[in-house]
Amino acid sequence: MVNRGYLMRSSIPRAFFRRTDIRLVGKCSREKNLVAEKARLRIALFTLEALPNARAVRRFVADNAARIAFVGLSDPERPSTGGLTGQVRRHLGRSGPGFLPYLAVNFGLPDLARGLAPATQALAGSRDVPEATPLRTLCRRLGLPHATITDVNGPETTGHLRQHRADLILSFHFDQIFDAATLAAAPGGGLNVHPSLLPRHRGPVPTLHALLDETPQFGVTVHRLAPEIDAGGILAQETVALPPDVTASRAAVLLHEAGRPLLERVLVEAERSGALPEGRRVPVLPYCGFPSPAQLRDLKRRGRRLVDAGDLREALSLSLKP
Template identity: 30%
Template sequence: MRLVFAGTPEPAVPALRRLAASGHDIAAVVTRRDAPLGRKRVLTPSPVAAAADELGFHAIRADRLDTEVTERITALRPDLGVIVAYGGLVREPLLSTPVYGWINLHFSLLPRWRGAAPVQHALIAGDAETGASVFQLVPDLDAGAVFAEQSRAIAPDETAGELLTALAESGAELLLQVVDDIAAGTARSRPQAGEPTYAPKLGDADGAVRWTEPAESVLGRIRGVTPEPGAHTIVEGARLKVLAVGRADAGAPTLEPGRLALHGKSVIAGTGSRPIVLETVQPAGKGPMRAADWWRGLRSTAPVAGS
């Protein structure tokens, strides 16, 4: 089939590469415009744009799928639109432009966690399982009929970044399977069943550690916002990024929520239940470091903001 692919971040790249290696024809790749990154704000292509260039595909750079983009895609006469984390809405008439409409690879078991940040919200909520779904795009948010899905357990220490990387790879195979089935005329879909939950995009405030919550909730939030938007807290008036954490051993002392202490060679932090271990942190203006090294330089047991 003749495809148009829309995607922007790194998790969309495995799907693009898998489709490129198939027998289907990718007429164009749609991705968001180059964005300023780093301290010097250098205009940088999206990961999908970079992959499209490497693969030799024409890239349409657009932050919105407006009338101009719709006309360019319509002129390509696509059979199917494929979207993976593009970062914008597909509305009519573009929604109906391809012969078979658009399908979306989404990183959750729909209808749970519709929206922009399904993997992050699954970890924050403490879900034991997640997965990927390929569904028919409709005007309502992530509400279309599901063609195929795959599930997997969430590992106890998995971060959002690690989980999303794994789902992007396995989801690429799932997506190709659905594209092949649509091409063969054998694709079957089912309506979503159950009460939907929603996963809006996370902001900096979502990364603030809430020390009064139980340990597992604190761990889930930190894992869920790693690497983006990133977990952080305040120690002695300074912002501290929390990059990696773990569970404290059974002998760790009970601490008030937000209070830090040295336990053996580990820095522990009190929560609403048992303490957790800070493994890697990043103080303001410095690089990542072992929490124990940071602690030796700080020499403090001050409570953490938010306790």
């Protein structure tokens, strides 16, 4: 039988088999890609691009463009916050002038650097480096739908989620809180990357609060989104050792970088199993908001800093190669 089969095949021109093999391989490849496409989650990414997350989120978008259905870019000066003037007044009233350098380095200067990015990239030769490319520009280059988000719980946001058939909401350094109705607009719900060891240090500046502890401990958590801030089930968590002289700003940058591979593992596992798990439930500890003047004085007394000259250089060089 073996010889007969060989003879039967040998009596047919070899070119036929080459063409047939190619067609079969092509068909198998297409079927494999179709299966992979069906298994791949369609992610709606929501972010506020700033120093802590800029390079990490840009790299994530470049590496996961096939997964990303939509990118929502938070408007930091949206009317509901009182605009830039209203926010500065609130921070001054709540934290005092000692907090302004942190805000300037992490948000003000990166915003300025984005405007100068085309010229800076041309001079530095970094135009094709994702980490050096402002996110809106990167989305355009990759052909990713994107929009400015002024109200994450408004009808426009749910419209984007439905229009782009998002399976999952991903918050990666986003400054607006999703309500239950918005989370329900994505079949898989949502997840968040938070730069602390939850349930400790819930809130907007967790690295600052970690530095206020007698013995600072740093880490990053990927958790389920819930209407209560940073209170969803924990999906993955990792302790990260940082230098003893790390600033609150630098710690946030390093922890967002550490969160990216952790997030990738969660997504791969969700695609493999076909669902995002509910996560490990933990007690909800007190919320750690923006610092008071007394907390900033305590930070200084401990010899720890919000920002330093290195953070300033990093904020001004976000359009350069990392």
